[in-house]
Amino acid sequence: MRRFASLDSANPLVAYLFLLPHAVLFAVFVVYPIVSGISLSLHRYNPLAKDQAFVGPLFYQRLFDFSTPEAVNFWRSMAQTAFFTAVVVPILIALALFLALLLQRPILGRGVFRTIFFVPTVLSVSVMAILWRWMSADQFGLVNIALRDIGLPSISFISREWLAWIPIIVGTTWWTVGFNMTLYLAALASIPENYYEAAELDGAGAWGRFRFITFPLLMPATLFVAITTVLASLQLYGQSQLITNGGPTRTTQSGMMVITEQAFTNHQLSSATAMSLVFGLLLVVLAAFQFRLMSGRVRAAVR
Amino acid sequence: MQARAGRVPRAPGLVWLTLVALLSSACGGTAAPSSAGTAATSAAPASAGAPASEGPGGSQAPAGYTGPKVTLTYAHGFTGPDGPIMQVLVNTFKQSHPNIAIEASAVPWGDTFATLAERAAAGQAPDLVAVTEDQIGYFMASGALQDLTDDIAALGVKESEFFPNFVSVVKWKDRQYGLPFSSAAFVMYYNKKLMNTAGISAVPETHDDFLAAAKACTTDGAGKHPGDAGFDAASTATWGTVVPLPWVGGTVGYGLLRGADGDLVDTDLNASFNSAAGQKAAQFLLDLSKTDQVSPPAPTEEVEVGTFQSGKSCFDITGVWKLTDYRNALKADLGVAFQPELTGKQAAWGAAVFMTLPKQADGYDPNKRAAALEFSRWMAGHDAVLSWTESGALPVRPDVASDPAYASNIMAPVAASLDKIFIPAGWPWVSAVRTSWDAALERIMQQKEPVEQSLTDGVKEANDNITQQRAALGL
Numbered sequence: 039m040r041r042f043a044s045l046d047s048a049n050p051l052v053a054y055l056f057l058l059p060h061a062v063l064f065a066v067f068v069v070y071p072i073v074s075g076i077s078l079s080l081h082r083y084n085p086l087a088k089d090q091a092f093v094g095p096l097f098y099q100r101l102f103d104f105s106t107p108e109a110v111n112f113w114r115s116m117a118q119t120a121f122f123t124a125v126v127v128p129i130l131i132a133l134a135l136f137l138a139l140l141l142q143r144p145i146l147g148r149g150v151f152r153t154i155f156f157v158p159t160v161l162s163v164s165v166m167a168i169l170w171r172w173m174s175a176d177q178f179g180l181v182n183i184a185l186r187d188i189g190l191p192s193i194s195f196i197s198r199e200w201l202a203w204i205p206i207i208v209g210t211t212w213w214t215v216g217f218n219m220t221l222y223l224a225a226l227a228s229i230p231e232n233y234y235e236a237a238e239l240d241g242a243g244a245w246g247r248f249r250f251i252t253f254p255l256l257m258p259a260t261l262f263v264a265i266t267t268v269l270a271s272l273q274l275y276g277q278s279q280l281i282t283n284g285g286p287t288r289t290t291q292s293g294m295m296v297i298t299e300q301a302f303t304n305h306q307l308s309s310a311t312a313m314s315l316v317f318g319l320l321l322v323v324l325a326a327f328q329f330r331l332m333s334g335r336v337r338a339a340v341r
Numbered sequence: 342m343q344a345r346a347g348r349v350p351r352a353p354g355l356v357w358l359t360l361v362a363l364l365s366s367a368c369g370g371t372a373a374p375s376s377a378g379t380a381a382t383s384a385a386p387a388s389a390g391a392p393a394s395e396g397p398g399g400s401q402a403p404a405g406y407t408g409p410k411v412t413l414t415y416a417h418g419f420t421g422p423d424g425p426i427m428q429v430l431v432n433t434f435k436q437s438h439p440n441i442a443i444e445a446s447a448v449p450w451g452d453t454f455a456t457l458a459e460r461a462a463a464g465q466a467p468d469l470v471a472v473t474e475d476q477i478g479y480f481m482a483s484g485a486l487q488d489l490t491d492d493i494a495a496l497g498v499k500e501s502e503f504f505p506n507f508v509s510v511v512k513w514k515d516r517q518y519g520l521p522f523s524s525a526a527f528v529m530y531y532n533k534k535l536m537n538t539a540g541i542s543a544v545p546e547t548h549d550d551f552l553a554a555a556k557a558c559t560t561d562g563a564g565k566h567p568g569d570a571g572f573d574a575a576s577t578a579t580w581g582t583v584v585p586l587p588w589v590g591g592t593v594g595y596g597l598l599r600g601a602d603g604d605l606v607d608t609d610l611n612a613s614f615n616s617a618a619g620q621k622a623a624q625f626l627l628d629l630s631k632t633d634q635v636s637p638p639a640p641t642e643e644v645e646v647g648t649f650q651s652g653k654s655c656f657d658i659t660g661v662w663k664l665t666d667y668r669n670a671l672k673a674d675l676g677v678a679f680q681p682e683l684t685g686k687q688a689a690w691g692a693a694v695f696m697t698l699p700k701q702a703d704g705y706d707p708n709k710r711a712a713a714l715e716f717s718r719w720m721a722g723h724d725a726v727l728s729w730t731e732s733g734a735l736p737v738r739p740d741v742a743s744d745p746a747y748a749s750n751i752m753a754p755v756a757a758s759l760d761k762i763f764i765p766a767g768w769p770w771v772s773a774v775r776t777s778w779d780a781a782l783e784r785i786m787q788q789k790e791p792v793e794q795s796l797t798d799g800v801k802e803a804n805d806n807i808t809q810q811r812a813a814l815g816l
Contacts, residue, residue, distance in 0.1 A: 082812055082813050083813070084458075084483060084813045084814060084815075085458045085459045085461075085462040086458055086461060086462045086483050086484040086485055086700070087484075087813075087814075087815060091812075106805060107801075107802040107805050107806065175641065175643040175644075176640065176641045176643060176644050177643070177644050177647060177648075178643050178644065178647035179643070194641075196641045196643075197586070197639050197640065197641050197787075199787075283587075285586070285587060285783070286586070286639065286783065286787055287780070287783050287784055287787050287789055288780060299776070301455075302451065302454070302455050303772045303773055303776055304770075304772075304773040304776075304806045304809075304810070305479055305483075305769075305770070305772075305773070305810055305813070306806070306809055306810065306813065308813075309809065
């Protein structure tokens with residue numbers, strides 16, 4: 039019993055006390071919403087009704103029945119979100135790494151350039167999106183005015199399918215690449231200089247040093263950057279809401295947009311919750327898969 | 342093993358974070374705590390005094406509330422330049438009603454509506470909420486609002502004080518849930534200078550006049566008009582009109598649909614816009630760009646506004662709220678008229694805002710209720726509605742529309758036709774059906790689907806939503 043008498047590091051309760059604040063927040067803001075969300079999705083929820091009819095997995099079944107509009111809209115938007123993620127993630131990783139490598143060198147004005155690339159990340163999504171909407175607007179946007187002034191035909195970025203992705207993808211890259219770059223810069227700074235000296239003595243060129251020292255030692259950073267970027271990209275919302283409003287003909291509508299529309303335009307809270315949980319589950323599976331895939335390489339690289 | 346144990350807490354951490362973000366944005370309604378303002382309401386002790394007098398003096402009575410001092414919370418969505426004008430109105434009310442303090446807060450409409458049902462269910466709703474026409478039907482049918490039918494009669498407010506189309510849409514199953522005080526509509530702006538250049542002397546009022554004028558206004562680089570031999574649609578310098586997608590086009594289309602004696606829903610409130618009237622409206626919009634060539638194909642709203650503001654289109658059908666921008670751009674060349682007859686009869690989309698009392702918890706202070714009713718009565722009265730038109734809103738009352746003090750308002754000619762505006766409201770699934778209608782028209786204008794098929798697909802989508810909403814609302 040003496041073990042519990044004093045609150046020193048030998049007391050096994052101490053660890054739990056330290057964990058308690060986070061556990062409480064976790065329970066209130068994560069566990070409770072998920073549990074109540076599951077309950078919500080199994081009822082036909084109407085906040086003002088006296089009883090909520092239990093409907094079982096009805097809304098999940100409808101989500102996999104392609105004769106319902108929610109299945110069609112949800113899975114189309116998921117495919118579109120996946121397309122966005124597949125395009126933007128490689129760019130956001132490769133470009134961030136490239137910029138970090140350039141700006142790690144002691145070049146003139148390095149701080150200024152680092153700031154220039156980092157500054158857009160502090161903007162809110164609405165500021166960034168409105169800016170890119172103005173730039174890419176059909177006919178009267180900055181890009182089209184510039185094209186007209188140099189005698190080129192205008193491009194209808196907002197009202198043409200596929201073209202509408204360009205302002206979203208370019209805008210997102212401009213907005214977030216600086217953050218990934220900063221993570222890479224921090225990771226680059228932690229690679230000991232003597233590894234490179236040794237490699238040079240062994241006759242390694244610039245590519246060899248990158249291939250066998252820099253890239254492997256950046257693997258933990260790359261894992262972090264990749265997972266956070268994938269998850270952030272899959273939650274695409276503000277950019278397509280404000281730049282294209284999901285258009286033209288819903289072709290840039292993201293998964294989050296369809297969920298919001300189902301809840302607040304169509305007043306189907308239970309169905310929207312079922313969509314959220316399916317989406318959440320897909321994210322969990324994807325993140326776990328990605329982690330498993332990459333953590334092996336991290337261990338191999340760091341060893 | 343070491344590595345496995347080490348990674349466990351990190352991966353779920355990221356995943357959970359994602360889930361939190363996801364749940365909080367998807368179900369904001371359930372998770373969000375009630376916003377500031379309600380605390381004052383629930384803290385005030387219930388008065389044990391005599392029931393407040395309703396003030397039998399009719400809508401012109403100076404003060405119809407004689408109970409003890411109460412504080413009311415009032416949520417509205419006038420967050421733009423109309424916000425300060427609403428605050429002036431609230432202050433004016435306070436001066437004549439020293440016993441009613443109003444804490445007004447301008448919150449974006451969507452934020453208020455996303456949580457209103459939840460807050461009403463929890464007895465945490467503001468005392469007064471301004472509700473727009475696209476949501477009023479849902480809140481009436483779901484029980485989020487108080488039935489005010491008997492109170493309105495007791496207050497001496499008569500239906501005949503308002504344009505009838507504003508009262509009919511705030512009723513559900515013959516019970517009335519609010520009073521209209523604000524309106525907006527789609528109108529036709531025109532550019533006098535460009536019309537003059539094109540040789541058009543009169544503002545078109547019929548389908549044929551409109552198309553003829555629009556063709557005269559549309560010129561290519563060589564000065565040719567649509568229909569002329571060698572007209573080059575790709576090098577158009579000026580346009581007859583520009584109808585953008587999806588919302589503005591859908592709203593113009595709604596006016597065309599009503600003009601052809603159709604509606605978004607049938608008498609059973611099921612979506613029915615694939616009717617002959619719906620096809621006529623959609624075909625007209627498609628033909629504007631496809632065969633008549635007086636409007637560019639599938640433009641955005643920036644193109645619409647930019648073209649009109651730079652003096653390169655004759656006619657622009659859009660909301661009254663564009664007035665200030667257009668007047669700044671075109672000065673004396675700007676004119677405003679009611680939307681012409683384009684599909685059979687004159688009709689235009691209209692909007693309305695209603696003062697409502699959300700459902701409250703048992704034991705809610707009757708004095709507060711009386712005070713809230715008095716504020717509603719005052720806001721829908723002649724003087725307040727006249728003042729409110731300074732915000733650019735249209736009057737909901739004929740006695741304001743015909744008031745000499747309103748005659749100098751640039752919208753006065755339009756206000757005379759307010760009985761011809763149609764408000765998509767009064768049934769629960771307006772926003773869902775509008776979304777399907779807008780999307781169907783967009784598919785047609787983008788030439789992804791032919792008219793009838795696109796409208797039928799849209800009706801199917803809307804009706805599936807309606808079936809689900811009926812079940813949730815117990816209808």
